[in-house]
């Protein structure tokens with residue numbers, strides 16, 4: 001369930017790989033991907049113990065129009081540049097949080113996790129090869 005403007009197919013591929021890496025079965029899994037309330041930059045998650053469910057919060061894709069007024073008095077919008085700046089999805093950070101949530105799904109509590117996974121700082125460099133584009137085919141799709 002993707003409620004963001006990040007590419008659903010690519011998000012699904014990344015999440016499926018994360019579930020497999022955690023030694024779990026992707027079949028029957030429900031993963032919600034939503035944006036932070038404030039449209040923030042961070043990645044965070046929320047999971048249920050021993051259930052095939054977790055929710056990921058990812059950065060909102062907000063296209064803000066930066067503009068300037070030139071010496072000729074015309075206003076120029078610098079939309080393309082800001083679009084590029086805000087369309088980089090951090091698949092590694094996403095996977096670090098994903099693996100933490102998946103550990104909860106396996107019934108693991110914070111006290112039982114090693115420090116890396118507890119603080120979402122473990123090595124998930126494999127995820128760098130999973131690109132998630134900001135071409136918005138989520139329920140909420142369409143750039144603004």
Ligand SMILES: [Zn+2]
Nearest residue numbers: 100101104110
């Ligand atoms: Zn946790």
